[in-house]
Amino acid sequence: MSQFFKQLFIIILILLTGTSFIFGAVLPYRKAKAFVSAMREIKSSSSMSIQRLEEIMDYAFSLSSPVGEEEYAKFFASEVVMMLEGEFPEEVKRRLVGYAEEKIRPVLEREPNSVYPQLLLSLGLMYERLWDSYGNDEDLSRAIGYYERGNAIAVDKNRPQFLWSLRNTYLKEGNIEKARETMEHILSIWPDDKKTREMYDKLEELLRKAENGI
Secondary structure, X not given: OOHHHHHHHHHHHHHHHHHXXXXXXXXXXXXXXXXHHHHHHHHHOOOOOHHHHHHHHHHHHHOOOOOOHHHXXXXXXXXXXXXXXXXXXXXXXXXXXXXXXXXXXXHXXXXXXXXXXXXXXHHHHHHHHHHHHXXXXXXXXXXXXXXXXXXXXXXXOOOHHHHHHHHHHHHHHOOHHHHHHHHHHHHHHOOOOHHHHHHHHHHHHHHHHHHOOO
16 A cells, blocks of 8 residues: 555544544534533523523524434423423413424434333323313313324333323313223223222212213
8 A cells, every 4th residue: 555545544544533523422412511501591590481492492402413312302391391380371381382392393203212202291291281271172182192192102002101191181081981991901900000990980980870860
């Protein structure tokens, strides 16, 4: 090998090593730092505007990184679920949920992975929180849709979080048949589930009374 090609080979090797370092360490670190900074500001502020939240999260999500996108979406989604328990105007809560859904959607469009069910669960919880606060049936339908998707693709088909959420939202929807089927399914797997047993027994009692015209 000539001296020229030896030097060229060394230069390419150095460039590849540098590129690998940038993509393998520097970019994930920069994104993680921005995300942690954004989450810290959100948690520490009691009066942050929705515009400021979108600004700092847009920056964190915009940074390139070969790894970690799903985890960042998961942590942000969980934070939004908790934020919805606060006292905010309806328009702010709806904008927050819409923004979170927008950031999570690209992750859900990829091949399902271990984080996928948690994202669907969080989205379902967001819309269920909106229904709890404002009673819009469209919110409840969207919550049920996310729960059903999550329950369908979960590695563990008997994942209790989705079944419990479906139990609750079917009852809120007034879908007695599906609520009953879900509770029976839960009790067939976890017969010692006291809350589901109490809910099931109460539902059966109400149905008996209705049949007897009481």
